[in-house]
Amino acid sequence: MSDVIDRPMLDQEKTAATRLKIIDCDIHPSIHAHSDLNEFLPKRWQQHLKEYGSHLRTPYIGTTPYPRSSPLIARRDAWPPTGGVPGSDLDFMRKQHLDPFDVEFGILQVLDLFIFSQQNLEFGAAIQRAINDWQLAFWAHRDPRLKASILVGQDGSDLGLAEIERCAKTGEYIQINVSPRANEPLGRRRYWPIYERAQELDLPLGIHVGGYGGHAPTGGGWPSYYCEEHQSNAHTVASNLTSLVLEGVPERFPKLKIVFIEGGFGWIPATMWRMDQHFERFRSEVPHLKRRPSEYVKQHFWFTTQPIDEPDEARHLRQLIEWVGIDRLLFSSDYPHWDYDDARYAFKTPLTEAERRKIFNSNARAVYKF
């Protein structure tokens, strides 16, 4: 069979997508110039940024350890005609993404300045604070569709908690973001004060893949290729999901909502099956768990859809979606990055109108209370 397309594929879906307003849970805005942060960054840290720059737990400061598939990991067509880097021009973002896709809400995920990987925790906290303010001033206040998250580094948890308080008072942020590559697996007790506060404030915990901790990104060590490293996003999310569930975070904080962002979802069914199987055998090792691990996953966790899995046969994607649960999935595009998903064509399997509504809108609406 030849998949030549000379008219929009899934014509009906396209029509439906145009009718259905989309909530996009992963949009990446970029800083146009470091000086944009100056108004939010105390002189002392401006100077630090200029003189010392980043101090990360990996070598190759100022770059990433793996050459990406395209400059700034961006779509080639996402460079704004006015200059600047992809994601740095709100008007262009509106024209290229928000307007044509009828985005009702877009959740901002900032990755600039290796925000979660700074070794100097005070500098890291100052950058997070500046970026949290910048998200409002440069984006959310200029376009009410765009929503900001409170970025906190969980390894300096006292600084993180203070930042959560400061931002939560404004009532303008819709989730708390922490790093997937912290010093320890995310379920460890040292991070619980953040989870406790998130539960009290009723703000979902967002965990976006990426960044570099001191650990190799795979259990098998440091990969050779970007292609190989990109796979590790899924492993990282899987190990953090396992840690959170088995260390008892959802058991301890039953109202906490946790959203994994940009980890895809193909790996979830096997992770749940395996955890359940082990739970049956080793229950006495984790007596703090009152339910099967998959029940916690299906009740406390959500997953954004990008990068979507593309099995050779569409019906396999369909099964995957059912195994994970239609209620667990939140659409995300990852605009303007190279592995962006187009809302019209990314799901290469038919969805009913009710399912589309859930994945593209109402699941996110419920989690984030839009």
Add this chain to the structure above:
Amino acid sequence: MARHIVARTSEIPAGGNKVFGLEGRDIVVFHVNGEFFALLNRCPHEGAPLEKAACVARLTSPEPGIYHRDRVGEMLRCPWHGWEFDIRNGQSWFDPNRFRIRSYPVAVESGAELQKGPYVAETFPVHIEDNYVIVEV
């Protein structure tokens, strides 16, 4: 198939491309190494605009660490997920049987020939010394 005179050869610089709306479709014409190729301006994967694709070389490797580069400029690399297509026939490089971009025959003819034939474009001021790019849709 209808033949459309779309441009003078000089209007599409070497290494560049131009998009034309022909019979309700966006068709992109590339100029590579003195030749012209017309393709639907839409990636068969998720629909990216191919006018933003990179014209790259074909890279092959008989074993890790040894690389061969040939057909410089003749592979299209999609601006989004980087799927590569042969610009000559629109076939995907990694899965040629399942994915290809619709491609269209292209001819370059001189103004003098066009004046003789049935394809005189009224909208084009005909300078008979020029060459024209013609796409069949």
